[in-house]
Amino acid sequence: MxxxxxxxxxxxxxxxxxxxxxxxxxxxxxxxxxxxxxxxxxxxxxxxxxxxxxxxxxxxxxxxxxxxxxxxxxxxxxxxxxxxxxxxxxxxxxxxxxxxxxxxxxxxxxxxxxxxxxxxxxxxxxxxxxxxxxxxxxxxxxxxxxxxxxxxxxxxxxxxxxxxxxxxxxxxxxxxxxxxxxxxxxxxxxxxxxxxxxxxxxxxxxxxxxxxxxxxxxxxxxxxxxxxxxxxxxxFVASFMGTSNLVPGTYRDGTVVLDGGPALPVGQRAGLARDSRVNLSIRPEKIWLSEFEPGMATVPGTVRETVYSGPTTTYLIELAPGVSVAVLEQNTDRSRMEDRWSGGERVEVGWRPEHCLVLD
Ligand SMILES: Nc1ncnc2c1ncn2[C@@H]1O[C@H](COP(=O)(O)OP(=O)(O)OP(=O)(O)O)[C@@H](O)[C@H]1O
Ligand SMILES: [Mg+2]
The missing domain is CATH 3.40.50.300 (P-loop containing nucleotide triphosphate hydrolases)
Structure with a gap:
């Protein structure tokens, strides 16, 4: 030493x-x-x-x-x-x-x-x-x-x-x-x-x-x-370190209200003033499209794109006009081709509020 x-x-x-x-x-x-x-x-x-x-x-x-x-x-x-x-x-x-x-x-x-x-x-x-x-x-x-x-x-x-x-x-x-x-x-x-x-x-x-x-x-x-x-x-770090969803919005009472869209529950954030402008960051692999667990927040969206890349599939889900998030799903042996979501379908997206980062 x-x-x-x-x-x-x-x-x-x-x-x-x-x-x-x-x-x-x-x-x-x-x-x-x-x-x-x-x-x-x-x-x-x-x-x-x-x-x-x-x-x-x-x-x-x-x-x-x-x-x-x-x-x-x-x-x-x-x-x-x-x-x-x-x-x-x-x-x-x-x-x-x-x-x-x-x-x-x-x-x-x-x-x-x-x-x-x-x-x-x-x-x-x-x-x-x-x-x-x-x-x-x-x-x-x-x-x-x-x-x-x-x-x-x-x-x-x-x-x-x-x-x-x-x-x-x-x-x-x-x-x-x-x-x-x-x-x-x-x-x-x-x-x-x-x-x-x-x-x-x-x-x-x-x-x-x-x-x-x-x-x-x-x-x-x-x-x-x-x-x-x-x-x-x-x-900057969130977007540079691999794919991250960065959605702009306004922080209010434990939610981030998207511009022209729904309010996404993110949990109470101490030290963040009501109506602060923020970027909500959440990794695509931390968002789910099915089999939600207790404690997860969900909002509806529309599948806009499906990108198959071998072990994983990425979905682009529109939450509000002009606001989309990427969702990454593992293609395990349980998820068969015919179970995948396709364009235009209405879905629920879910995540754990503690997986959301609320950034400057
Ligand atoms: N010999 C030099 N004279 C003048 N400016 C320089 C010189 N070398 C680098 N710079 C400038 O300094 C900055 C940092 O350059 P640097 O080479 O350290 O970047 P880098 O992070 O290694 O980029 P890259 O990933 O492209 O290699 C750049 O704006 C570059 O244009
Ligand atoms: Mg260099």
Missing amino acids: TPHPAVRLDRVSKRYSGAAAGAYAVHELSLDIAAGEFFSLLGPSGCGKTTLLRMTGGFADPTEGSVLLDGEDVTGLPPDKRNVNTVFQSYALFDHLSLADNVAFGLKRKGVPRAEIRTRVAEMLDLVQLGDLAGRKPPTLSGGQRQRVALARALVNRPQVLLLDEPLGALDLKLRRRMQVELKQIQREVGITFLFVTHDQDEALTMSDRVAVMNGGRIEQCGTPEDVYERPASS
Whole structure:
């Protein structure tokens, strides 16, 4: 156990030269990442993820604020003076070198003894399951294999922190899903702190111990995957973290009265004034269309669309003119094709008031 966070960003800001006055890529952002943590930065394009990673790795200097690694202030130090390695989206492997030599490269430069290099490279290639291909060259590999070489090359240096900037971005969906599981396993085995950048919310939820959701150079919410998915702190986080129904309305006496529509029971919300304008957020999988249980609130609606996607079916239900919610149902063996709802049908939708979030 170390008493210091592996990474501490203390009120860091970044304004690129030439940027308009007041235009910050990252703005007064503070963050602690514990040693051994798998931490993800998640957010839309341009929100400052890469900039934050570059400041942590020493590839960019903050305009203000400081970067600490294991308690040591490294602000202003170049990348090679930090115990950090980076895996960029473009793997930048040496095509003319074998996999083993690619992985050995950093150790050779550091003057690590030959015998030790051989052992560590072999161990690392085994870890990423490329031991059999040690003599091959990068151009003969698949995307996923190249990705694993890049990872082995970074891990072999035993950095304290590994920075990964959308390392799976170039892979097809199936390979990406497999690599997510493998990467997480490898991280657990080696126990290195991972700072992982992605704009894919599923990826962040699957892999991370904690996730920071970024928006416009700031962190909107930081917490466990469950925190940010189940209890989003803002409308931005709710809509960015997967599909969410966000319906505008007015809060009044334990209901949200939709514009031009029914009043939806959401439970009493302490601290929310009568007639506040709010967004009601509820996940599609938390809304039911049948077999309601005691305590659920229900309102009538009309099925407008049915989208079948294998294990699940999504229904778009209109509650009032122009106000619809998505409802996700599992296609279990009990729900047969002929039982599904079709367009135009009148239905009841039901939910538990406590599953509703009432947001700004
Ligand atoms: N070298 C640079 N010079 C000037 N502006 C930059 C530079 N690099 C990034 N920016 C700007 O800073 C902001 C944040 O960029 P950054 O690359 O950190 O975003 P990102 O979250 O990584 O986005 P993406 O998901 O598209 O990779 C953007 O508005 C971008 O245009
Ligand atoms: Mg980026």
